Structure formats: structure tokens, C-alpha cells
Amino acid sequence: MTAAISKTSLLSLYETMVRQRMLEEEVVELFKQGLIPGLAHPYIGQEAVAAGVCAALGEGDLVVSNHRGHGHSVAKGVPERAILSELMGKDAGMCLGLGGSMHSTDLQAGVVFSTAIVGGGIPLAVGVALALQMDKKTNCVVCFFGDGATNTGAFHEALNLAAVWKLPVVFVCENNHYAVSVPVSKSTSASIAQRGQAYGIPGLSADGMNVLDVYEAASQAVSRAKKGEGPTLMECETYRYKGHGVYDTGLDYRTQQEVDDWMKRDPIQAFERKLTTENLATVEELDAIRSKVKSRLAEAVAFAKDRPYPPDDLLAKFVWA
Numbered sequence: 001m002t003a004a005i006s007k008t009s010l011l012s013l014y015e016t017m018v019r020q021r022m023l024e025e026e027v028v029e030l031f032k033q034g035l036i037p038g039l040a041h042p043y044i045g046q047e048a049v050a051a052g053v054c055a056a057l058g059e060g061d062l063v064v065s066n067h068r069g070h071g072h073s074v075a076k077g078v079p080e081r082a083i084l085s086e087l088m089g090k091d092a093g094m095c096l097g098l099g100g101s102m103h104s105t106d107l108q109a110g111v112v113f114s115t116a117i118v119g120g121g122i123p124l125a126v127g128v129a130l131a132l133q134m135d136k137k138t139n140c141v142v143c144f145f146g147d148g149a150t151n152t153g154a155f156h157e158a159l160n161l162a163a164v165w166k167l168p169v170v171f172v173c174e175n176n177h178y179a180v181s182v183p184v185s186k187s188t189s190a191s192i193a194q195r196g197q198a199y200g201i202p203g204l205s206a207d208g209m210n211v212l213d214v215y216e217a218a219s220q221a222v223s224r225a226k227k228g229e230g231p232t233l234m235e236c237e238t239y240r241y242k243g244h245g246v247y248d249t250g251l252d253y254r255t256q257q258e259v260d261d262w263m264k265r266d267p268i269q270a271f272e273r274k275l276t277t278e279n280l281a282t283v284e285e286l287d288a289i290r291s292k293v294k295s296r297l298a299e300a301v302a303f304a305k306d307r308p309y310p311p312d313d314l315l316a317k318f319v320w321a
């Protein structure tokens with residue numbers, strides 16, 4: 001499979017994951033410094049999912065995101081400076097600083113919206129897919145959500161309707177094994193991927209710690225959606241290294257040993273090993289990518305810190321009442 005992917009695309013997958021990781025590490029620091037109001041839910045550990053899925057998308061394809069969405073925005077091409085400005089509530093943010101971490105939109109990049117209502121984005125993504133179908137577009141929409149979201153009624157209603165109407169949507173479940181503190185083993189009776197069968201659609205399982213595995217599954221799902229064959233459910237098994245949110249150590253309901261075991265499968269390190277041992281890239285090339293991302297991130301942090309907060313009169317502009 002790797003042979004079919006160009007070196008440029010492989011390096012691009014790597015760069016996307018490094019951008020996601022470095023951005024989130026910075027977000028955790030900025031939160032500790034009191035520079036990010038509200039909440040943030042780190043994506044660290046899950047990078048291969050959004051990187052692999054978004055690499056399978058083309059021009060005009062869309063993404064619906066959730067509360068753990070910074071990595072989705074990065075993978076869809078939103079610049080770090082717009083994300084960080086949004087998180088800090090500054091005027092250069094994706095939503096002019098009004099949305100914050102969990103409610104960010106960048107229509108130009110194709111991030112239609114993100115929502116903090118668990119499962120709430122799934123039926124809305126179906127609506128986006130219906131609009132694409134009615135407009136006779138050849139694009140698709142990807143909806144990212146967690147394992148917890150698959151136990152909401154909205155998930156089941158949305159999958160059923162999308163299947164009946166053969167809508168161009170790819171449902172991507174990021175099974176990071178916890179919904180806040182509840183392990184998936186205590187909330188979910190069968191494999192999430194298998195739930196696709198109940199609605200007559202494919203249910204694909206991908207290794208969410210392996211960016212190429214995710215890319216391959218997503219490519220199948222995207223191609224099916226664009227051919228008018230309908231939706232696909234993808235379950236990507238992954239893990240969040242940090243707590244549920246920036247306030248949570250993540251160790252009250254799981255052991256350090258469990259975290260360490262997952263970290264041994266780190267998606268970025270695993271991909272580095274693959275690229276270098278199979279002579280697909282050199283250590284120097286990967287170092288250069290990390291340096292580039294690091295300096296661009298430092299510029300973005302300085303940029304966001306310098307920006308002003310949005311003017312007060314902007315508040316009333318978006319109130320519909």
C-alpha cells in the first residue's frame with residue numbers, strides 16, 4: 001500500500017501529525033499560564049486519525065468536528081495562528097475569537113463547525129451531506145466523534161437516515177477508550193464498527209495509531225461516498241495520552257501503566273521508524289520538518305498573544321433575537 005503513496009504525501013502525513021502534537025503541547029502550556037479561557041481537550045495520542053482521514057479528502061470536502069477538535073482543524077489545513085488566536089479569544093481566530101476551543105469553524109478550510117454537544121454533530125453532518133447531495137456536488141463530509149458519542153440516540157438516528165438516503169458522509173469514531181472517566185468496556189456492548197451492519201453500511205476498523213492504516217480505510221470510505229454509494233462507519237482505535245480536558249490528570253480512572261503501554265505505540269514515533277527503516281525518508285528530512293513546524297508554531301504563539309480581543313460591538317452582531 002505504501003508504494004502507492006508518494007514521498008511528498010508521506011512527509012505531509014508526518015508533518016500534519018507533528019503539527020497537531022506540537023500545537024497541543026503548546027495549548028496545555030498556554031492553558032496553565034491562564035492564556036486560554038474556558039476549556040481545551042488535548043488531541044495528543046490521536047493524531048494519526050485526523051491526519052489519515054483528512055489526507056484522503058480532496059478540494060471542497062468538509063469536516064464536522066467535536067470538542068476534541070484542534071487536531072481536526074490542523075489536518076484540514078487551518079493555520080496554527082488562527083487556531084491559537086481562537087483559543088485565546090483573540091480577533092484573528094477562526095471565529096473572530098467568539099467560539100473558543102469547542103466551537104470553531106473555518107469554512108474556507110472546510111471545517112463546517114464543531115460542537116461540544118456529545119453526539120450532536122452527527123445528525124448535523126447528515127444535514128450537510130444532504131445539502132451536498134441536493135446540490136449535486138461530488139464532495140463528501142466527514143464527521144469526527146468519540147466512542148461515548150456512539151451511545152447517544154443521535155448517532156443511531158443519523159446513521160439510519162444517512163444509509164436510507166445514501167448520503168455522502170463518512171462517520172469517523174475515534175475510540176480512545178474513554179468517555180471522560182467511563183471506559184468503553186463499561187459502556188458499549190459490542191464493537192463499534194459492527195454497528196454499521198445494523199444500518200446496512202460498511203463498518204471499517206482501522207488502527208488509529210497507524211496513520212497509513214487510517215488513510216487506507218478513509219480512502220475507501222471517501223471513494224464510496226463520492227460515488228453515491230452512501231455512508232461508511234469507521235472505528236479507529238486510539239488513545240488520548242492526557243486527561244479528558246486540560247484540567248484532568250487522567251489518572252483517577254486509569255493507570256500510568258496503561259498510558260505507558262499505549263505510548264509505546266505512539267503514532268508519530270511508529271511512523272518515523274517506518275519511514276526511516278524502509279528508506280522512505282531520512283532522519284535529516286524528518287528533523288527538518290520538526291524544526292520548521294516548531295518555528296512556525298513559535299511565530300503563531302507570538303502572533304496570537306499580540307492580537308487584540310474582538311471589539312465589544314461584535315457581540316451583538318451575531319445575536320439572533
Ligand SMILES: Cc1ncc(C[n+]2csc(CCOP(=O)(O)OP(=O)(O)O)c2C)c(N)n1
Pocket residue numbers: 041067068116117118119145146147148149150176178179180244
Ligand atoms: C450531550 C452531552 N452530554 C454530556 C456532555 C459532557 N461531556 C463532554 S465530553 C464527554 C465525553 C465524550 O466522550 P467521547 O465521545 O468518547 O469523546 P472523547 O472525549 O473521548 O474524545 C461528555 C460526557 C456533553 N458535552 N454533551
Ligand SMILES: [Mg+2]
Pocket residue numbers: 146147148174175176177178179180
Ligand atoms: Mg472517548
